[in-house]
Amino acid sequence: MTVFISYSCIIGEEWRQVKDNVVAVDLGGTLIRSALINEKGEILARAKRETLAQEGPEPVIERIEACIRDVSKGAEPISIAAPGPLDPWKGIIHQAPNLPGWREVPLADILHRTFKVPVYLNNDANLAALAEHRFGAGQGVSDLIYLTISTGIGGGIISQGRLLVGAKGLAGEVGHMTLEPEGPPCGCGGRGHLESLASGPAIARRAVEEIEKGAETSITRLVEGEPSKVTAKVVAQAAQEGDPLANSIFKEAGFYIGLGIANLLHILNPELIIIGGGVSKAGDLLFDPIRATVEARAILSIKEGVKIVPSALGDDVGLLGAAAFVLKAG
Numbered sequence: 001m002t003v004f005i006s007y008s009c010i011i012g013e014e015w016r017q018v019k020d021n022v023v024a025v026d027l028g029g030t031l032i033r034s035a036l037i038n039e040k041g042e043i044l045a046r047a048k049r050e051t052l053a054q055e056g057p058e059p060v061i062e063r064i065e066a067c068i069r070d071v072s073k074g075a076e077p078i079s080i081a082a083p084g085p086l087d088p089w090k091g092i093i094h095q096a097p098n099l100p101g102w103r104e105v106p107l108a109d110i111l112h113r114t115f116k117v118p119v120y121l122n123n124d125a126n127l128a129a130l131a132e133h134r135f136g137a138g139q140g141v142s143d144l145i146y147l148t149i150s151t152g153i154g155g156g157i158i159s160q161g162r163l164l165v166g167a168k169g170l171a172g173e174v175g176h177m178t179l180e181p182e183g184p185p186c187g188c189g190g191r192g193h194l195e196s197l198a199s200g201p202a203i204a205r206r207a208v209e210e211i212e213k214g215a216e217t218s219i220t221r222l223v224e225g226e227p228s229k230v231t232a233k234v235v236a237q238a239a240q241e242g243d244p245l246a247n248s249i250f251k252e253a254g255f256y257i258g259l260g261i262a263n264l265l266h267i268l269n270p271e272l273i274i275i276g277g278g279v280s281k282a283g284d285l286l287f288d289p290i291r292a293t294v295e296a297r298a299i300l301s302i303k304e305g306v307k308i309v310p311s312a313l314g315d316d317v318g319l320l321g322a323a324a325f326v327l328k329a330g
């Protein structure tokens with residue numbers, strides 16, 4: 001029988017199930033990464049393969065299995081970090097924007113049939129929050145929020161030392177809070193969501209919009225006049241070179257993220273905000289306007305002492321979160 005952790009008892013001591021090693025898998029739109037991880041969060045072996053997501057679920061699942069075999073002889077429980085929305089109780093991926101063709105895929109069950117070990121499946125951003133809490137920037141902090149700013153914007157909430165999961169396991173979807181009711185369309189079908197205003201693609205889109213209006217910017221030179229080559233990374237590079245447009249676009253993205261964080265502070269009263277994901281590598285370009293907006297928009301008693309810091313675990317945050325979900329502490 002497939003063993004799933006009941007989310008109703010995720011928190012506190014109960015969810016810490018095993019003391020030995022675990023095989024963690026981070027299923028991303030570009031890369032599948034796997035690792036054998038011990039209870040201290042030390043990575044004992046690792047492997048990766050390109051996802052080649054356009055080939056559809058079956059070949060991708062075969063590559064996941066190969067990545068697991070690369071790091072394990074098959075005795076350890078398997079814990080998977082995957083993009084959502086997904087059902088952590090049933091181990092089913094409902095759909096995933098970066099994984100074409102994935103609809104209601106019972107991934108945990110498929111892997112359990114192959115490896116005959118317990119298999120756990122959770123949202124990657126929720127697991128990242130657990131990882132930072134257990135092994136990273138949030139150690140010893142009881143109330144924190146993790147945000148990932150990447151192709152999309154996701155989040156995970158630790159409240160009183162517990163991962164907040166919600167009624168359907170879908171809590172923490174911070175990227176879909178509405179900040180501009182008439183704002184740009186979001187990948188989810190909504191409008192003016194944080195993700196549609198401040199994700200990597202949103203930053204690139206803003207730059208292209210301004211270039212098409214005739215803005216003078218070094219972004220044009222960096223992409224050799226080809227708008228389809230504009231990415232958040234290119235905009236960050238231009239901003240670091242002092243380009244005014246690129247700087248204003250990062251300021252705008254940081255403003256919206258800061259606005260979102262101010263909303264979250266008022267609802268959840270965390271003491272720490274951790275920001276990861278590829279776009280967060282822009283550093284102060286993004287963090288300065290975020291901090292300034294939180295300072296301007298949150299009420300004094302709630303913002304006092306709140307730290308806003310970068311992720312401490314970088315690209316391993318999904319793997320370590322998957323491990324943290326099943327490993328017994330101490």
Ligand SMILES: [Zn+2]
Nearest residue numbers: 176186188193
């Ligand atoms: Zn949305």
